[in-house]
Amino acid sequence: MEVKELSADAFWKGEICISGKVEDEGHIYHTKVYIKGSQIFDYSCSCSGGNSGRTMCRHGQELYRAYQAEGREREEKAVSTSQSVRMMIREYTNRQVAEIVAESEGEDVEFLPLLLIRREGLFLEASLKRGREYLLRDLAAFAQAVREGRYVEYGRGLAFNHDLNAFTKESRGMAALASQLALTYLDHYGQIRRGQMPAVPALRSLKLGRADADRFFELIEGRNLQCEDMRGHRRILEAVSGDPDFCVTVKKAGKGGIKVSVPPDLLVFEGEKSLYVADTKKLYRCSREYTEAMSVFLSELLKNREEPGSALVGERDIPLFYERVLKGMEAFGILTQEGVDLESARPEPLSVRFAFDCLDDGRIALTPSLSYGDYHFHPMDDGEVPKEICRDVPGEFRVSCLITRYFSAREEGTGRLLLAAGDDALYRLLDEGMEQFGELGEIWFSDRFRGLNIRRAPEISLGVSAADGWLKLTLDTGDMSGTELLKVLDAYRQKKKYYRLKNGEFLKLSDDGFMTIARLQEGLGIGKGELKEKQIVLPSYRALYLDQMVREEGGIAFYRDSLYKAVVRGMKSVADSDFEIPASFQGELREYQKTGYRWLRTLDHWGFGGILADDMGLGKTIQVIALLLSAKEEGMSLIVCPASLVYNWAHELSVFAPSLRVLTAAGSLGERRELLAGMDSCQVIVTSYDLLKRDIEIYREKSFRFEILDEAQCIKNAATKSARAVKEVKARTRFALTGTPVENHLGELWSIFDYLMPGFLFAYGKFRTMYEIPIVKDRDERAAANLRRLIGPFLLRRLKCDVLKELPEKIERVVYSAFEGEQKKLYGANVLRLRKELEAGGELPGKIQILAGLTRLRQICCDPSLCYENYKGESAKLETCLALLSGAVAAGHRVLLFSQFASMFPIIKKRLDRAGIGCFVLTGATSKEERSRLTARFYAGDVPVFLISLKAGGTGLNLTAADVVIHYDPWWNAAAQDQATDRAHRIGQKKQVTVFRLIMKGTVEESILHLQESKSELADRIVTEGSVSLAGLGREELLKLLEP
Template identity: 40%
Template sequence: MYTIKSLAENDRNFRRFQDKLIDGKTITIPDFMFKEFLNIVKKNRIFLGDGFFYRILESEVIEDDIPIPFSLSSKKDDIILEAKSGMPEPLTQNEDVYLYGTAIYIPSVEQCERLSPYLKIFSATTKVSFAKSDENKILTQLIPSVQKVSNDLILSKEIRDKVVIGPVNFSFYFDKDKDISLLFKVSYEGHEFNYFDEYKDKVIYRDSNKEYEVFGVLKSLGFEEINGRMYFLRDDEDAFKFFKYEIEKLQKYGEVFYSERFKGIKDIKKSDFKGEVRKGKYNYFEFEFQIGDISEEETAKILRSFRDNLKYYKLGNGEFLDLEEASLKEALILMDNLLIEEELSKNLIQVPVNKGAYLEDYLEEKGLRYIQSCEEITEVKNRLKSIKDKSFQLPHGLQAKLREYQKDGYNWFRTLDFLGFGGILGDEMGLGKTLQTITLLLSKPNSKTLIIAPTSLIYNWKNEFKKFAPSMKIAISNGNKEERIELIKNYKEYDVIITTYNLLRRDLELYDMEFDYCILDEAQNIKNQSSLSAKSVKEIKARNRFALTGTPIENSLMELWSIFDFVMPGYLYNEKKFVTRYYRRLEEGPEILEELNRLVKPFILRRYKKSVIKELPDKIEKHLFVPLSDEQKVVYETYADYVKDLIQKKVEDSEFTKSKIEILAYITKLRQICLDPSVTMENYLGTSGKIDALIEILEQSIEEGHKILVFSQFTSVLKNIGKILKEKQFLYSYLDGTVSSANRMKMVDEFNMGPNSIFLISLKAGGTGLNLTSADIVIHFDPWWNPAVEDQATDRAHRIGQENIVEVIKLISSGTIEEKIIELQDSKRELISKVLGDDLSVGSFINTLNENEILDLFN
């Protein structure tokens, strides 16, 4: 009953016909359900009966192939195949269930299919005879066929001596004439023969499945059979891939043999590289080398293939060179980086002296000890490596005490200059690039220098020279065309001429002389190699060139190339080769940038504040003198002359003392013109030199990861700055007196913790009570009469909790009332601090000035 329930539950056909199948205690099992029935009851005791004459057999159900023993023997003219224990009896029409002995078998589908013809052959007998007339063919076909039905085949001694049954082994014999050919052989128990032939001495039971598998592998690799051999019928690229990657895979199938004529991939070892570096003519070393037995002509072709990013080169003798093999690649990289010309000639490379250190380092790092160097190149390397150990005497007349890292910068300048090399001083903003440069130029008396800087910085350079090297004669080429022509014509009267990028473009034809030095400040101005500025500065003739920039690379590697193309033309090759060699290959892996770094490292000196923090004070202060824009200058001078005449008249009319409030209004308007004339003139369409300078500083500071506070007394100016920042998509915060106390604290927290990099702050509203220690740069957009008020504002960042050096920049419009305010701050600082205190008002300050001091404000 259990069985009936199980069958009913597991077979929907049984459920459908169960009323017809069950008759009392008898169940009729349809043929198509018998196999499933056995699967259900196979764990129970089963008794088999046979019709009316019951052969009661206790049987078990076995779900496995049937172990049928066969024997194969030879008698006179026949070969006899015998089923030793008879054949199994099918219990279903589908022949998927068998009775064999006392067991019921449910064999695999494969055995059922292979067993079917044998059931017919042995239907009335246990022995089958085959004529010996074609014995080999019969044995070759019969033995594999029987073994597919049963693993139990016994061979008589006579047949066993004629038949080879064993595991297959493979051998691959490669040869090469015009094409790569292969003799593909199989072997059974030591009997080896061509895969495409029949073996005649023995009857071999061949493992056709395994043989065909390996044959398929060979075809997939590009081999085709022609007259009993296999030939590689693909191109050189596929042949190289076969030699490099695939041929070794055949070793897992069998043994691989090569003829003497067979040429695969040539093995290159480091010991195959021979060479010598010697002092050449002028400023060159000569690098002569040999790669094994490869000819000069083929060496040049190999290098050309490497430059074209090919992975291989096919030698004249048919061998391949793997251009990605480590030893060969190292040599080719060296050759490519040293070679200035497009083509290699006679295994000799003229190496510029400025690449001497790179060559020496490369030979040492890559272990190419078979290439001999020379003393001169070692000296160049040692000088560049030991800059900190060099101690050039500081020049007389330097009015500054250099910090240690600044002395290192000076020594770096002097070392490169001694060797005739240019370089890039890439110190972070605020570390004194200008001072280090001035120290170099002061140490070179009688030299002539051209400095090219942004318009906003030219007067700052002049003031820095005046401060640190007052003995030097400095001229600024910034007047009208006639004035500039006259100044440049008399350039020998000056130690240094300072001009702007814009004016250099206009005056380029005037600079046909040769300078000792050409210095670029904010050299990122030539980052676009196609710009007029870049093209113009590269036309200047100079014995040596240096570039100053806090951001040698802002967005693209090509910016670095453009600057190097100025400081040492050709050092990083021409633009096309640099693009091919580095720019387009950046995604190939870190080794590309590592190689470039090895080339440029000696010629870039870059320090960050955090790396020299022990040498820095907590706060670095500097004045940045900025010229007015051309339109701004006209407005300023016109209004200054007008006010000066009014005040002069009041002095003459003895009305000066009672007019100080009116005078203060004039001064305030003049100060606003210095910042942004548009806040006093509705229709002003010109630019502001100070705002332009501010934006440059902000862009560079953000690029370097800084946060900046910008203070101004005038909220109208701050709002105009905010509009520009918004247009440039800078994230900034803004605070003036209209912000409530609660919102002030919220804005402070958001700035300290959030993404905004700039905080515009009204001096009056934010000068006290704020903790903005996330900022490390403070910019005073306009000078205040009382320096103590500026100091209080600075202390929003420079206070307890600040972990970084704070840089304080005071922007001052050169040649204006702002410059006079700075002078008055210095002259009256003691009076302000000791007598009037920190609460000095503007009116109080004006009251400290006499008539002449006020009139002088407008000069």
């Protein structure tokens, strides 16, 4: 005898089934042995004695011995099937069976509701129908079957899988409602147990709440339903929306009384939103108006057990019953009178009189009076009102509420009510209260009280004339003096609703005229002295702001002379101006560039300066060159730019305006002095910010037609020598070119305008109070809008997406890397050290110390060898970068790679050389000549990769040969990064530019990215650029930078 096959399977709570084939004398027997632990509790075998007795056959014994011989490892590894898995198997089996049953059944089941109206409320019973009808005796069991999708048999003719789709389309919603209500009932009592019935009595009917009644009707509307009244009588009703048309009968009853009745067979119940009324044929969902008028009336009448549907009213209560109950039914035309005259039952209406007086001591008194016919009484003394008077209680209550809203005290012995002391209470009474009192009754007032009123604001007019670069404003406020005008404006700024004049009258301050004058005073910086005299003088650059403000705010008459109108009209119609492009301009301007040229000419024509803030790559330079050509005979002009762009400007001038005599003021001190000695014969001089401040003694003595600042953000700090130097130069018109007029804070914008038109944005302290603090700290949208309105005419900004449709859009993507091994440990140790310094009490570490710590963290993100000389580990970001570069070059792309850390480039270049990828390197140490040579060679296609330091590549480069940009590390200044990107994404680019930003996950780099996004909101609200300022970060923000 030999065991040929053996297997063991766990099947239930540690029980194991041993199966096998046993060969005995040439025959194969199929044998099973069941064990739990070491105990055999059952067996089976295909031999003749396999199931014949209590003793296991020899084949089973042999199988068990073989199992034991294999060791107990099989038992230890065996896993019993969990209860949840068995439940799954049973559930899926039931579903498959149910699907088979459903296919064979064909016809859907109809869920039939029965509505029971009882004194205790509204109840729902139901039955199921497919062929014949089956009463549901337990709605709770039905709900659980629906919830679990169980297959249930109700009788020989009805058995189905309880899925909502098994019901007819018309009754599916009602089945769902009944199931939900039943489950809610069971949940309430905590009776639901998975896989077992609730331990509660069978639930034959469900009680419907008011909200349930509304849902029930929505499901049944337009169909018939069966309804059972309190006497057990059933009727079939059609559910409709509308008001029933039965009559309310009123007839005589007894001595002087009346009897009110409705059909006694009406059924009434209330929902949360509507009243439901059923007659013998229909169930009505009544309108809101009908519900308000009839719900209580019908409910109470039908509760009368002695005579359902009727009630008696005694003679004394008839007027009140009519006024409160029957009067509201007249609108529905359902009142029927039999032998009675309800008109004679109408009660005397409530009459109200309010008498106002101003007492000798200035207090305001009210004497109210209520009347019913000839009977008069004080509303606060109603205790002795005859009982036979039918009183309008809601009306009297309304009067009392209004009186107590304004009058809080009563004068003893007179019945007069006194107004609270103070102008606020009196103004509120005159402004709001008198109209409200007039709505409730008749108003009487004494002569002294009549003298108290709210005076209309005077008609305000403003006249303006322009002459010699100035605006003269004349303000007319009628008979209101300048002194009183100042007081009125002070009250307006304090957000008071009124100002009380010397004669006791009130002046309402919500008038638009006062608001406009107050905002003009604030926005234009008008002094109180000028306002008091009503004669104001302003620089002409305020013309557009003044015109826009008055037109938008309104409230005053505005008179303008012809020159002022011409200034405003000219500035508003730049595109239609007659300024022609000079014939000597060697090139072609796009339409938006022509508009920019005309805008520059228009500002110059009226004596204004401005900022040309076009997006990088849109050709700000050539627009200015056209401007310089247009005035080449009117005097020499000065261009100031970064040193790296001096020769670029000279080259562009030679290309587009070869007729201009251009002097490039660069070189050594001696060379510059020699060149500048002949400057009077030149038409354009180009120099750098650094050289201008060195040679300022020479420039200070000259007068220029134009002074043009390129990359004007270089003077964003008004305290620097460069900023002071450019402001010392005398020029008839000044312009500034910059793609980023705001990088870190609004003070930079102020500095540029202080150069263009000194005083335009006021002194910096006032600008900070009026705009910078409210916009940045308080996020004041009105202040931001006011600043945009002020600078709007003098700042022209066009984006690539707005004006250059042929320029492909950039695709920007952030690529994350994660630390591993030694690099992760080094970063964590440095974060811990810097965090301890920041968390220590007392003063924050110095800015330089903090910056050094953050820089070290950023270097570790790039490659730890930047700050650890002997570091030999890997750099996650370097590997990510090399993978990107290899893929891009292999696909034929040209790449610009920017980094803040020039020391990173030898590391990258070494790896690229090893991979056989050629590259150039450009840093701040690269000479101007070498810079030009490398740029030309890259453009020619000598190498596919250009490594450029962020600051060296931020301005003055045209590298449209590249179509992939990689920012190896993020810098605080997002605008600087964008400028670098635009070396490739500018005019002339024919390919789509893809930008990758490499970020180490969970590091200071990711925090910088988030800070850039949040800080850029400030500039977006003004000129749509932005960056992050380390100096503006507090302890909490710095600590947040270190969070993973």
